[in-house]
Amino acid sequence: MNIRTFVCMTVVLILLLSVGCEGRQDPETEINPAEMSWEEILEEAQGTEVRFYGWGGDQAINDWMNGFVADRIAEKYDIIFEWVPMNIDEILNKLQGEKQADARGTADMVWINGENFYTAKTNDLLYGPFTESLPNFHGYIDPEDVEVKYDFGFPTEGFEAPFGKAQLVMIYDEERTPNPPVNHVELLEYAKQHPGELTFPAPPDFTGSAFIRNLIYDIVGYEQFIGMEADEDTVREAIAPGIEYFKELKPYLWREGETYPATIAQQENLFADGEVRMVMAYNSNLVAQRISSGMFPETSTSVIFEGGTIGNGHFIAIPFNSPNKAGALVAINDILSVETQASKYDPENWGDLPVLENSKLSEEERRIFDEVELGQGVLPQEVLLENRLPEVPAPLVPVIERIWMENIVE
Amino acid sequence: MEKGKKLQIKPYLYLLPVMSFLLFIFFFGLGTSILQSLGYNSDGGFQSVTMAHYRDVFRSSAFVSGLLFSLRTSLISTGIAVVFGVGLAYLMMRQKKEWRLFRALLTLPVIVPHLVAAFIIFTIFSQSGMIARVGVLMGMIEHPREFPALIFDRQGVGVVLAYVWKGAPFVFLILYQVLRSIHGDMVEAARNLGAGGKDLLLQIYLPLSLPSIFSTFILLFAFSFGSYEIPFLLGPTAPRALPVLAYVEHIQPDWSNRPYAMAMNMVLAGISVLLVWIYHRVFKLFRRHHWEERSQ
Numbered sequence: 179m180n181i182r183t184f185v186c187m188t189v190v191l192i193l194l195l196s197v198g199c200e201g202r203q204d205p206e207t208e209i210n211p212a213e214m215s216w217e218e219i220l221e222e223a224q225g226t227e228v229r230f231y232g233w234g235g236d237q238a239i240n241d242w243m244n245g246f247v248a249d250r251i252a253e254k255y256d257i258i259f260e261w262v263p264m265n266i267d268e269i270l271n272k273l274q275g276e277k278q279a280d281a282r283g284t285a286d287m288v289w290i291n292g293e294n295f296y297t298a299k300t301n302d303l304l305y306g307p308f309t310e311s312l313p314n315f316h317g318y319i320d321p322e323d324v325e326v327k328y329d330f331g332f333p334t335e336g337f338e339a340p341f342g343k344a345q346l347v348m349i350y351d352e353e354r355t356p357n358p359p360v361n362h363v364e365l366l367e368y369a370k371q372h373p374g375e376l377t378f379p380a381p382p383d384f385t386g387s388a389f390i391r392n393l394i395y396d397i398v399g400y401e402q403f404i405g406m407e408a409d410e411d412t413v414r415e416a417i418a419p420g421i422e423y424f425k426e427l428k429p430y431l432w433r434e435g436e437t438y439p440a441t442i443a444q445q446e447n448l449f450a451d452g453e454v455r456m457v458m459a460y461n462s463n464l465v466a467q468r469i470s471s472g473m474f475p476e477t478s479t480s481v482i483f484e485g486g487t488i489g490n491g492h493f494i495a496i497p498f499n500s501p502n503k504a505g506a507l508v509a510i511n512d513i514l515s516v517e518t519q520a521s522k523y524d525p526e527n528w529g530d531l532p533v534l535e536n537s538k539l540s541e542e543e544r545r546i547f548d549e550v551e552l553g554q555g556v557l558p559q560e561v562l563l564e565n566r567l568p569e570v571p572a573p574l575v576p577v578i579e580r581i582w583m584e585n586i587v588e
Numbered sequence: 589m590e591k592g593k594k595l596q597i598k599p600y601l602y603l604l605p606v607m608s609f610l611l612f613i614f615f616f617g618l619g620t621s622i623l624q625s626l627g628y629n630s631d632g633g634f635q636s637v638t639m640a641h642y643r644d645v646f647r648s649s650a651f652v653s654g655l656l657f658s659l660r661t662s663l664i665s666t667g668i669a670v671v672f673g674v675g676l677a678y679l680m681m682r683q684k685k686e687w688r689l690f691r692a693l694l695t696l697p698v699i700v701p702h703l704v705a706a707f708i709i710f711t712i713f714s715q716s717g718m719i720a721r722v723g724v725l726m727g728m729i730e731h732p733r734e735f736p737a738l739i740f741d742r743q744g745v746g747v748v749l750a751y752v753w754k755g756a757p758f759v760f761l762i763l764y765q766v767l768r769s770i771h772g773d774m775v776e777a778a779r780n781l782g783a784g785g786k787d788l789l790l791q792i793y794l795p796l797s798l799p800s801i802f803s804t805f806i807l808l809f810a811f812s813f814g815s816y817e818i819p820f821l822l823g824p825t826a827p828r829a830l831p832v833l834a835y836v837e838h839i840q841p842d843w844s845n846r847p848y849a850m851a852m853n854m855v856l857a858g859i860s861v862l863l864v865w866i867y868h869r870v871f872k873l874f875r876r877h878h879w880e881e882r883s884q
Binding site for chain 2: 267
């Protein structure tokens with residue numbers, strides 16, 4: 179081999195590496211959407227690409243994003259919309275890394291909420307405030323609504339726009355469980371009657387963690403947690419009766435409470451296999467989807483606690499280094515439209531609760547939502563919204579999780 | 589040995605572009621992890637270097653029980669995988685027939701990703717899994733729950749099963765080729781000198797394949813010690829294997845937890861390096877001892 183071959187090889191190698199760094203068609207990055215009119219923003223966004231990064235663990239959601247949402251945005255605004263599934267912790271890591279390295283970004287929109295929003299905002303990873311620029315935000319959202327102003331107790335300050343709402347529900351098979359427990363006392367009774375047939379996913383699984391918090395709410399109430407400091411001793415004292423309850427419940431759980439499923443997907447498998455009698459879900463419409471896909475038995479139904487279950491909102495934010503902020507604004511605005519929210523609410527697509535303020539809808543628009551068929555085993559919107567409890571402040575979540583782990587499992 | 593040969597730098601030159609690229613990525617990642625574990629603030633401000641996070645790691649009871657769990661499951665699963673793999677390879681090598689299809693099927697698990705392997709083991713061995721249901725059908729047990737808890741148990745049986753399922757075919761793949769390459773003249777010569785089956789095995793096959801056996805062992809061990817998907821999906825909630833612990837700490841949205849997670853990662857890496865080093869010394873010792881014995 180001679181020096182010429184060597185040089186050629188090196189050149190080829192460098193070429194191959196730089197192909198991966200190809201940029202994409204972006205509009206001017208120096209625009210300031212805050213100073214532009216909506217017409218100008220629409221014009222700026224036309225013909226561009228927008229990328230929405232978010233959790234891709236539910237194929238139904240992925241399909242809806244790649245289908246309805248992408249098609250509609252392409253048709254209405256001539257924007258190429260791309261849904262990029264990625265776990266939020268990876269997204270935040272990516273943004274953080276890009277911030278440190280002062281690198282170009284690739285994400286225009288991020289699906290985010292709770293502790294992750296808290297981390298992103300306090301680390302200056304988001305662009306904003308921007309919600310006031312969106313026509314649909316003015317038209318359909320109540321900016322004073324506590325679920326719009328606060329995310330897990332932390333002020334949003336216009337840095338994230340509401341996307342959807344979720345509420346924790348418990349799912350039982352009506353045939354095996356004709357009288358599902360509706361509070362923690364009945365749950366303990368039920369566990370004693372059927373030892374080894376109840377469980378929940380262990381933290382850090384999001385749904386399992388919410389179930390634990392909901393039981394704690396049922397035992398000690400929720401008001402005291404609003405605005406509570408994330409001080410370990412304060413939290414420990416506040417949830418002490420809850421921990422006692424879990425200790426009492428432990429021996430009657432699946433595997434005697436010595437171990438728990440690692441993910442909500444595994445819990446769903448256990449429920450589908452009949453190994454446990456209950457599964458929980460943040461998506462109140464999940465049961466309908468799973469019944470129609472054949473995974474859950476036909477007689478599955480969802481219930482909530484009579485004391486209420488935890489509800490939260492999830493949001494869309496714009497990263498600080500989004501290469502197409504105008505496009506992001508247009509896309510987010512469209513997601514706040516009646517048609518898209520109704521499509522999202524349809525269990526055939528996703529079944530996620532809409533965020534639009536009922537009083538701001540016209541008769542016709544309200545009818546669009548009423549016409550959505552809810553599907554089997556699903557609780558109606560009114561029942562859910564009347565029995566809705568707020569989340570604890572975001573920093574408390576890991577503290578509660580750790581206290582539970584230490585006392586119950588380790 | 590002739591010491592007059594000039595050191596060939598040409599091969600290194602040719603490798604330089606790719607190597608520098610790979611090494612840069614490796615050392616950059618390693619460096620960042622070390623810095624973060626010492627308390628380096630990712631925002632850019634270098635806060636005081638502290639070993640406090642390492643201290644926290646070693647003090648945590650979850651860490652100690654996790655370390656024992658990881659060591660135990662990795663050692664046991666790798667040991668079983670090597671024994672199975674070598675045994676199978678030896679038996680297969682002795683065959684007159686080629687058994688090509690069978691061999692191909694045996695090595696299938698090698699290309700199955702670990703996540704899928706976890707799912708397969710879960711589907712077959714869980715209490716509502718295939719074997720449990722067959723047991724009920726055949727009347728061996730009354731109810732699927734009587735089937736022993738092999739998944740999510742504190743001993744990590746499911747974890748071991750998954751690693752053996754992935755590891756044994758890998759060992760088989762490598763050792764079969766090695767054993768096959770020994771077959772032939774040396775065996776003929778030994779037979780001529782009166783060696784029986786047992787002598788062949790102990791004096792020829794085993795010693796010559798020992799390096800491969802050792803290297804597949806350390807490969808499988810190091811990998812299973814550091815991988816997190818299988819213990820995450822099949823292991824108990826506590827004790828959590830070390831990589832799972834590190835992962836859980838790392839995805840905490842509270843970034844002030846990051847140095848602790850990084851310290852745990854560094855300890856994990858350090859232990860792996862230490863184990864490989866111990867292994868290397870033991871192997872060297874063994875070889876020297878073995879050859880000395882033989883030459884007497």
